Amino acid sequence: MTKDIVVIILLLVFILIICAFAQWFILQHSGQMLAAAEPVSAALHRQDWPQARTAMRMLEEEWDRSQRLWKAISDHQDMRDLQSSLEKLALLLEQEDADAAQQELQSLVFSLRHLQENERLYLENIF
Amino acid sequence: MAILLIRSIALYIILLLAMKLMGKRQLGQLQPFELVVILVISEMASMAMQSTSATLFSSLIPIATITLLQILISILNLKSEKLRALFCGKPVFLIRRGVLQERSMAQLHLNLNDIEEMSRAQGYFDLSAIENAIMETNGQLSIMPKSAKRPLQLGDIEADPPEEQMGVLLILDGHVNQAGLRVCGYDEQWLLRRLQTLQISSPRAVFAAGIDENGQFFCQKKAAGREKYHD
Numbered sequence: 001m002t003k004d005i006v007v008i009i010l011l012l013v014f015i016l017i018i019c020a021f022a023q024w025f026i027l028q029h030s031g032q033m034l035a036a037a038e039p040v041s042a043a044l045h046r047q048d049w050p051q052a053r054t055a056m057r058m059l060e061e062e063w064d065r066s067q068r069l070w071k072a073i074s075d076h077q078d079m080r081d082l083q084s085s086l087e088k089l090a091l092l093l094e095q096e097d098a099d100a101a102q103q104e105l106q107s108l109v110f111s112l113r114h115l116q117e118n119e120r121l122y123l124e125n126i127f
Numbered sequence: 128m129a130i131l132l133i134r135s136i137a138l139y140i141i142l143l144l145a146m147k148l149m150g151k152r153q154l155g156q157l158q159p160f161e162l163v164v165i166l167v168i169s170e171m172a173s174m175a176m177q178s179t180s181a182t183l184f185s186s187l188i189p190i191a192t193i194t195l196l197q198i199l200i201s202i203l204n205l206k207s208e209k210l211r212a213l214f215c216g217k218p219v220f221l222i223r224r225g226v227l228q229e230r231s232m233a234q235l236h237l238n239l240n241d242i243e244e245m246s247r248a249q250g251y252f253d254l255s256a257i258e259n260a261i262m263e264t265n266g267q268l269s270i271m272p273k274s275a276k277r278p279l280q281l282g283d284i285e286a287d288p289p290e291e292q293m294g295v296l297l298i299l300d301g302h303v304n305q306a307g308l309r310v311c312g313y314d315e316q317w318l319l320r321r322l323q324t325l326q327i328s329s330p331r332a333v334f335a336a337g338i339d340e341n342g343q344f345f346c347q348k349k350a351a352g353r354e355k356y357h358d
Contacts, residue, residue: 004198005199005203008198008199011191011195012199075182076179076180076181
């Protein structure tokens with residue numbers, strides 16, 4: 001009986017660890033994506049298109065590194081929005097459409113911040 | 128669509144495992160709280176099955192957590208009387224020594240009609256025939272009738288009936304039940320010899336055979352024969 005209780009508590013701790021890892025992963029990688037989005041924004045302000053495209057490639061690489069696990073633990077609709085935003089932004093940078101690219105970048109940053117905020121252990125997120 | 132199929136299979140296995148781990152109680156024996164836990168788990172599973180936009184992970188974690196907590200509480204209930212009273216409540220007398228317990232009825236939000244209904248379901252159409260009625264923690268009413276009103280039992284007429292034993296099936300649709308043989312203290316050789324006395328060469332020709340509650344061997348051949356042999 002005591003052994004059963006110990007096993008159940010260990011399994012609950014295991015679930016807790018998985019949840020903590022998932023939370024850490026989302027916070028970490030959304031933070032890295034936000035950091036990688038900053039050079040894109042700066043290059044866009046300067047209308048430096050080659051630099052913006054280079055920064056965009058780094059942002060896409062960051063996404064490619066983390067997307068598989070991210071898609072397994074985050075809401076699929078949020079992930080689709082993020083993916084679509086990244087693809088649109090890359091296209092707009094190719095077309096050198098400054099206003100639309102700026103708008104899309106803001107939308108991407110907002111989505112990433114939203115994902116980050118949703119994961120934080122705030123009372124308003126719990127209730 | 129293939130995703131839905133795979134998710135459904137995965138969730139089915141998870142639910143099967145969760146229900147198996149939670150124990151084998153029948154629906155009617157569940158505590159109200161256990162019933163709610165099962166409904167919550169089934170709701171979470173059905174949401175994950177229908178919607179591919181939610182991750183399987185987001186259903187798996189709550190299902191696993193609730194299942195483990197439920198098992199933990201069940202074990203603690205077994206260990207501690209106080210915890211059992213806290214989680215499951217206590218049986219309550221609704222009729223004690225023939226007297227209706229108004230306070231208990233009010234506590235359980237039951238009126239006289241409810242008690243009459245539950246008594247009728249148990250075969251007691253007259254409340255005055257009941258000595259004690261207890262509302263069990265699973266919501267069922269247990270009734271102890273007054274001595275004069277209870278059904279006659281063999282002990283009342285000082286009869287001494289022979290002890291009965293549990294019937295065991297030893298062959299089920301051609302397959303020998305080895306565990307059943309061990310329970311009865313026999314082996315397969317004994318079974319084959321019994322079949323040979325009935326001119327049956329193999330257990331595969333038998334639909335059902337076993338030992339009945341009186342300790343007698345019985346045997347029924349498969350479809351074509353339909354003969355039933357008995358000791």
